[in-house]
Amino acid sequence: MSPAARRSAPAAADLKEKRELFRKVAVVGVDECDEIGIVPHKSVLQLHAEAARNALADAGIDKSEVDAVLTCSAGWASSLQVAEYLGITPSYTDSTAVGGSSFVIHVEHAAAAIAAGICNVALITHGETGHSNRFRQGAGRPGLDPWFPAPQFEAPYHVGGAPTNYALACMRHMHEYGTTHEQLAEIAVATRKWAQLNPKAMMREPLTMEDVLSSRWITYPFHLYDCCLVTDAGGAVVVTSAERARDCRKSPVWVLGSGEATTHQSISQMPDLTQTPARHSGARAFSMAGVRPEEIDVVEVYDSFTYTALVTLEELGFCAKGEGGPFVSGQRTAPGGDLPMNTHGGGLSYTHPGMYGIFLIIEAVRQLRAECGERQVPGAKLALVNGTGGVLSSTGTLILGAD
Amino acid sequence: MSQQTYRKPVPTPSPETKRYWEGCKNHELWLPYCRSCERFFFYPRDFCPRCFSWDVEWRRSKGRGKLYSFAIHYRVWHPAWAAEVPYVTALVELDEGVRLYTNLVDVDADPKKIRCDLPVEVVFEDVSEEISLPKFRPLDSRS
Numbered sequence: 001m002s003p004a005a006r007r008s009a010p011a012a013a014d015l016k017e018k019r020e021l022f023r024k025v026a027v028v029g030v031d032e033c034d035e036i037g038i039v040p041h042k043s044v045l046q047l048h049a050e051a052a053r054n055a056l057a058d059a060g061i062d063k064s065e066v067d068a069v070l071t072c073s074a075g076w077a078s079s080l081q082v083a084e085y086l087g088i089t090p091s092y093t094d095s096t097a098v099g100g101s102s103f104v105i106h107v108e109h110a111a112a113a114i115a116a117g118i119c120n121v122a123l124i125t126h127g128e129t130g131h132s133n134r135f136r137q138g139a140g141r142p143g144l145d146p147w148f149p150a151p152q153f154e155a156p157y158h159v160g161g162a163p164t165n166y167a168l169a170c171m172r173h174m175h176e177y178g179t180t181h182e183q184l185a186e187i188a189v190a191t192r193k194w195a196q197l198n199p200k201a202m203m204r205e206p207l208t209m210e211d212v213l214s215s216r217w218i219t220y221p222f223h224l225y226d227c228c229l230v231t232d233a234g235g236a237v238v239v240t241s242a243e244r245a246r247d248c249r250k251s252p253v254w255v256l257g258s259g260e261a262t263t264h265q266s267i268s269q270m271p272d273l274t275q276t277p278a279r280h281s282g283a284r285a286f287s288m289a290g291v292r293p294e295e296i297d298v299v300e301v302y303d304s305f306t307y308t309a310l311v312t313l314e315e316l317g318f319c320a321k322g323e324g325g326p327f328v329s330g331q332r333t334a335p336g337g338d339l340p341m342n343t344h345g346g347g348l349s350y351t352h353p354g355m356y357g358i359f360l361i362i363e364a365v366r367q368l369r370a371e372c373g374e375r376q377v378p379g380a381k382l383a384l385v386n387g388t389g390g391v392l393s394s395t396g397t398l399i400l401g402a403d
Numbered sequence: 404m405s406q407q408t409y410r411k412p413v414p415t416p417s418p419e420t421k422r423y424w425e426g427c428k429n430h431e432l433w434l435p436y437c438r439s440c441e442r443f444f445f446y447p448r449d450f451c452p453r454c455f456s457w458d459v460e461w462r463r464s465k466g467r468g469k470l471y472s473f474a475i476h477y478r479v480w481h482p483a484w485a486a487e488v489p490y491v492t493a494l495v496e497l498d499e500g501v502r503l504y505t506n507l508v509d510v511d512a513d514p515k516k517i518r519c520d521l522p523v524e525v526v527f528e529d530v531s532e533e534i535s536l537p538k539f540r541p542l543d544s545r546s
């Protein structure tokens with residue numbers, strides 16, 4: 001069955017409503033905080049603030065115009081914390097926290113609010129010190145209520161990081177479709193080649209297939225280089241109405257399509273280990289934008305693991321279901337390949353502070369504005385962004401376009 | 404393993420899951436079953452997450468199924484597992500149709516010796532006075 005046929009079709013009412021968001025808002029400002037990588041001397045909120053200042057400057061919009069704040073990486077009620085810290089009293093906030101996909105989903109939420117006239121200039125921020133938290137006293141995740149499912153049905157068997165659950169999903173994909181370690185390594189190698197072209201990327205040394213395949217196991221089936229970095233970084237994105245976008249410092253990057261989908265929280269509840277919600281969020285975004293995967297010039301998809309990017313390409317319909325392995329082979333996603341993917345070097349080689357979705361948006365916008373120097377994809381007019389959160393639990397897809 | 408040295412997280416049964424953990428204590432696997440859509444579900448709740456019926460009951464599982472997927476841990480993520488690496492986490496799909504997150508035990512933690520869809524059966528590990536954890540081993544490993 002084709003990927004398109006296996007997707008559940010969105011309801012007609014959904015599409016009609018979503019179509020009303022088509023080209024109604026634009027991303028007009030993007031940037032990272034001043035330093036990314038290993039930044040032990042700055043707080044999470046400092047990273048939010050620097051990124052906000054930089055993205056607003058990129059847009060040519062003053063902070064006083066911001067009337068919506070969206071974020072999820074500043075503790076309890078994150079949007080309140082960030083709005084207060086920045087000195088903003090917004091008419092709209094959104095602290096939607098669904099993992100690394102959150103910031104991509106914030107763009108759709110901001111677009112809906114702007115289209116409905118609730119707000120006009122939305123600031124989406126992220127700051128996270130995933131690397132330095134390890135050394136900072138008092139950091140760490142709050143304990144869960146012991147009556148919740150995970151403390152009862154998962155923690156007794158294993159306590160650990162994200163690799164566990166993604167490894168379970170990848171293993172099943174390898175079993176069902178014959179996906180190999182070599183095919184996963186193709187993505188690590190291709191992504192490193194992009195990072196070598198990005199001065200802001202953390203890992204810029206050459207990386208070979210042999211390096212990846214001989215690196216130590218973290219969690220089988222993942223080698224070290226199948227896993228993303230853990231860094232300190234922040235980023236921000238400014239979204240506004242079509243009307244306001246006309247007076248910004250740079251050409252608008254239009255939101256042509258968007259979609260959000262959630263299928264589960266814990267890995268044991270994932271309906272099918274080889275499928276992700278990107279099949280739903282992607283179908284919605286493509287349908288709203290009125291374009292097909294083969295028309296996309298540049299792809300920025302969450303690569304928490306090499307496998308995350310591989311399965312996402314399948315789920316979005318860039319290749320048939322199960323053919324992600326052969327599809328990424330021969331360095332297809334590397335500089336000069338047929339499908340430029342994660343052109344800043346991805347979570348694997350550029351940066352990944354814990355939640356990473358905002359950096360996908362930043363790079364897509366820069367590509368569409370032709371600001372990427374050595375790593376620029378020539379003539380990029382259509383970009384796809386796909387954020388993944390939780391344990392392949394939540395996705396947000398955006399299709400962005402330049403004039 | 405003595406209780407003094409058991410340092411891994413121990414579950415706290417909730418009002419909804421008490422029956423499940425009581426079953427485990429007796430080395431029996433009991434699962435919630437929806438009488439309305441006539442299917443098992445997991446994890447336990449007062450209602451069926453599929454059809455939202457509250458007409459649910461407990462039924463005993465045969466404790467057999469297949470290894471839906473697995474992952475092998477080489478790194479010590481938590482000190483309580485330090486002596487056990489490499490060890491195997493697994494998703495087991497029971498014959499009753501539900502999936503459990505668990506450990507695969509009585510097996511070499513060697514990717515060449517484990518494969519998805521391997522037939523497995525439940526075994527129980529007593530970890531405290533109140534709690535026994537269901538784990539799974541390959542069916543052919545019975546001694």
Ligand SMILES: [Zn+2]
Binds near residue numbers: 437440441452453456
């Ligand atoms: Zn039911």
